[in-house]
Amino acid sequence: MLPVMIKVANILNKRAKFDYEIIETYSAGIVLTGTEIKSIRLGKAQIADSFCEFNDDGELFAINTSIEEYAFGNQFNHKARSERKLLLNKRELKSLERSVETKGLTIIPLRLFTNEKGLAKLEIGLCRGKKTYDKRESLKEQDTKRDLDRIKKAY
Numbered sequence: 488m489l490p491v492m493i494k495v496a497n498i499l500n501k502r503a504k505f506d507y508e509i510i511e512t513y514s515a516g517i518v519l520t521g522t523e524i525k526s527i528r529l530g531k532a533q534i535a536d537s538f539c540e541f542n543d544d545g546e547l548f549a550i551n552t553s554i555e556e557y558a559f560g561n562q563f564n565h566k567a568r569s570e571r572k573l574l575l576n577k578r579e580l581k582s583l584e585r586s587v588e589t590k591g592l593t594i595i596p597l598r599l600f601t602n603e604k605g606l607a608k609l610e611i612g613l614c615r616g617k618k619t620y621d622k623r624e625s626l627k628e629q630d631t632k633r634d635l636d637r638i639k640k641a642y
Contacts, residue, residue, distance in 0.1 A: 496527050496528050496532075496601045498527075498532050498534060498598065499597070500537075500596055500597050501535075502535055503596075504597075505617075506617060507595055507612070508616075509597070509613075510592065510615060512597065512610055513579060513610070513612075514608050514609075514611075515547070515574055515608065515610075516574035516575075516606065517571055517609045518574065519571065522557035522560040522563070523554050523565050524601075524607055525560075526554050526556070527607050531555040531557075532553065533553040533554075534552055534598075537549055537551040537552040537553075538550055538551065538595055538596070541584050547594070548572055548573065549571045549609060549611075552568070555567055591615075594611050594612070594613060595614045596611050596612075598610040
């Protein structure tokens with residue numbers, strides 16, 4: 488039997504590190520249909536505008552996650568934008584819910600990837616929004632790091 492090669496998708500939310508201070512990260516499973524996982528493996532997803540929210544039953548959902556329709560799908564193809572349930576332990580869910588309610592934090596998807604088993608995972612972060620001056624400091628740090636790398640490369 489030949490080994491099956493599974494393409495590992497890695498979709499990043501680059502804007503999250505700029506707009507938010509990441510306090511804690513979690514790796515959550517995501518409930519998908521067959522055509523959704525095929526689109527993710529092809530890299531046809533976007534998590535830049537998405538966020539996570541709890542419903543009344545204490546379940547965590549990823550809102551505004553965009554997964555393009557699968558090109559070879561038929562009438563059973565999925566909707567591009569819909570709420571997708573995230574899978575975490577009860578203990579993790581309760582601590583996240585407590586943090587969001589009391590401390591004014593938010594949950595932002597940071598990375599959508601497939602693991603070595605071929606399962607889709609969503610790395611989420613418990614985040615606090617940055618102020619404008621914090622964003623300016625981040626830009627300054629990036630510029631100085633870039634300049635130092637150029638100088639190191641020259642020598």
